[in-house]
Amino acid sequence: MITREPSRSATATVDRAWDDAGNLVERRPYLVVVFVFLVLRLGDLGMMEIVARRRQVSVGGMMRSWDSWWYVQAALHGWPSHMQRYSHGGMLQSTWAWGPMFPGLIRALATPFGLHSAPVVAVGINLVCGAAAAVVLTAALRPSLSTRGAAAVAMLWASMPASPVFLLGYAEGLFMLLCFGAMWAVLRHRYLLAGVLVVLGGLTKSSVLPFAVTVAICALFAARRDASPQLSRARAAATLALSALAVIVWPAITAISLGSLRATLDVQAAWGRRGFIGLDTWYWLYHFGQTSVHLGDGLALAVFIAMFVAGILLWRDRRFPLFVRVLGLITPVFNTLAVGGVSTIRLTLGDLAMPGLTWRITKGWRGVLLTSGVLLMLRYGWVATYVAFGADMAP
Numbered sequence: 001m002i003t004r005e006p007s008r009s010a011t012a013t014v015d016r017a018w019d020d021a022g023n024l025v026e027r028r029p030y031l032v033v034v035f036v037f038l039v040l041r042l043g044d045l046g047m048m049e050i051v052a053r054r055r056q057v058s059v060g061g062m063m064r065s066w067d068s069w070w071y072v073q074a075a076l077h078g079w080p081s082h083m084q085r086y087s088h089g090g091m092l093q094s095t096w097a098w099g100p101m102f103p104g105l106i107r108a109l110a111t112p113f114g115l116h117s118a119p120v121v122a123v124g125i126n127l128v129c130g131a132a133a134a135v136v137l138t139a140a141l142r143p144s145l146s147t148r149g150a151a152a153v154a155m156l157w158a159s160m161p162a163s164p165v166f167l168l169g170y171a172e173g174l175f176m177l178l179c180f181g182a183m184w185a186v187l188r189h190r191y192l193l194a195g196v197l198v199v200l201g202g203l204t205k206s207s208v209l210p211f212a213v214t215v216a217i218c219a220l221f222a223a224r225r226d227a228s229p230q231l232s233r234a235r236a237a238a239t240l241a242l243s244a245l246a247v248i249v250w251p252a253i254t255a256i257s258l259g260s261l262r263a264t265l266d267v268q269a270a271w272g273r274r275g276f277i278g279l280d281t282w283y284w285l286y287h288f289g290q291t292s293v294h295l296g297d298g299l300a301l302a303v304f305i306a307m308f309v310a311g312i313l314l315w316r317d318r319r320f321p322l323f324v325r326v327l328g329l330i331t332p333v334f335n336t337l338a339v340g341g342v343s344t345i346r347l348t349l350g351d352l353a354m355p356g357l358t359w360r361i362t363k364g365w366r367g368v369l370l371t372s373g374v375l376l377m378l379r380y381g382w383v384a385t386y387v388a389f390g391a392d393m394a395p
Contacts, residue, residue: 018365022148029142029151030135037131037158044164044379051384062387064119068169070095072118074103075110083258083266091270096258099250101204102171122169129173130166133180134158137352140184144321149359156355156362156371161303161378162346164387172349175204179211179350183323191219191235195242202246207338207347209247210330216243218323299381300344307332310353320356328353345382 025032045059052059064072074095084092095103102125110121134154141150157163165172178201185194194215202208216239223236251264260266265273311328314320331351335344348354362371 014365025151026147029138029147033134033138033151033154033158034131036155037134040158040163041127041130041167043376044167044383047380047383048164048167048387051380051387055384062383063123063168065168065387067098067171068119068122070098071103071106071122071169071171074098074100075106075118075122076115079257081257083260083263091266093270094267096254096263096267097271098171099203099205101200102174105174119169123167126168126170126173127166129177130158130163131173133173133176136177136180136184140180140187141321141324143187145319149319152359152362153352153355156358156375157349157352159372159375159379160349160355161299161375161382162349164379164383165346165349168387171204172346175201175207176349178204179208182211182215183327186215186218186323187321189222191215191222191239192242194219195239195246198246199242199249202249206250207334207350209338210327210334210350212243212246213330214323214327216240217326219243221322299378299385303345303348303378304332304335306354307335307348307351310351310357314353314357314360317356317360324352324356327351328356345386 048059048062052062077095079095079100084094102122105125106118106122107115109125110118113121134157137157138150138154141153144150145153178197182194182197182201185191185197198208198212198215201211219236219239223232254267255261255263257263258266311332314328315325317325328351331348331353335347338347358371362368
């Protein structure tokens with residue numbers, strides 16, 4: 001009995017600390033969510049340093065790699081006025097693959113400090129908007145899940161495998177802020193505001209479709225339940241129009257500016273994308289493991305499967321609002337049709353089914369420790385296999 005006493009005492013101490021943490025979340029949910037978000041990013045920065053030393057690249061190069069470089073180019077030089085092609089006819093890669101919201105914000109905030117600061121400003125915007133998105137997510141889910149539940153889902157969302165992207169010069173933070181803002185508006189029955197926010201999301205990233213469709217579906221459900229049919233139908237029609245506009249606005253601008261209805265397909269083809277919907281994913285799955293299984297491909301496939309499982313399992317949990325449950329079904333379908341492989345993990349940031357289901361099955365501080373460890377390893381895997389791969393390389 002004597003030898004077990006210290007263990008029981010330590011467990012009791014941890015239990016009390018866990019209860020105190022829960023009480024703090026009740027009192028200051030947004031402060032706690034932002035604090036955890038920033039602590040996670042500090043840990044991710046440490047992981048990036050470890051990976052950078054092992055791969056003999058720089059952390060700064062990782063932050064400026066891949067899409068970051070193109071966003072800065074768009075902020076500094078804009079978009080070409082015509083299609084740029086190789087001599088054999090293939091389309092050159094260009095800034096037309098990226099919408100104007102994030103580059104415009106980079107340029108606006110970098111101008112007072114000199115445009116040479118654009119890469120740093122891009123990272124700063126992404127980080128701040130990512131933290132703000134976690135706060136908006138918490139606010140949106142509080143009426144449904146309670147304060148503790150909403151904060152827990154937001155913190156789990158900030159721990160997902162691709163969450164280190166908030167340390168890069170990417171548009172994910174701004175995009176998720178706009179889309180979670182749209183969800184908040186829907187859950188407060190402000191459908192026109194939600195429609196405007198998804199249109200801005202469509203001008204930020206092309207992966208807006210799951211949120212736009214979810215906003216439209218929720219507006220239609222609300223119109224059927226509303227006591228004022230005429231007003232509801234008008235509001236629903238306007239919301240549907242804005243949701244459709246969100247999906248087509250940037251492709252339409254691209255087509256008009258470049259003088260071709262195929263402009264968006266041609267732009268994407270410069271990165272090896274196949275024009276037929278879903279072909280990229282099926283091609284990736286068909287060739288998976290035929291030569292050797294790359295760690296990144298294995299990680300992407302695991303997350304790909306987890307999206308579908310989480311969406312199906314969460315659908316029956318009516319504690320979550322309809323928006324989250326519909327989004328959990330649409331997002332994996334969209335990811336299947338849109339892209340496979342490299343971007344699969346990053347696109348799951350828009351999927352709330354995985355953090356929602358993780359919250360549902362995680363119990364007590366022991367469960368939190370186990371879950372945190374698993375998510376830490378997944379984040380490290382994403383950084384090591386995808387982010388570091390493009391560091392210090394010409395795009």
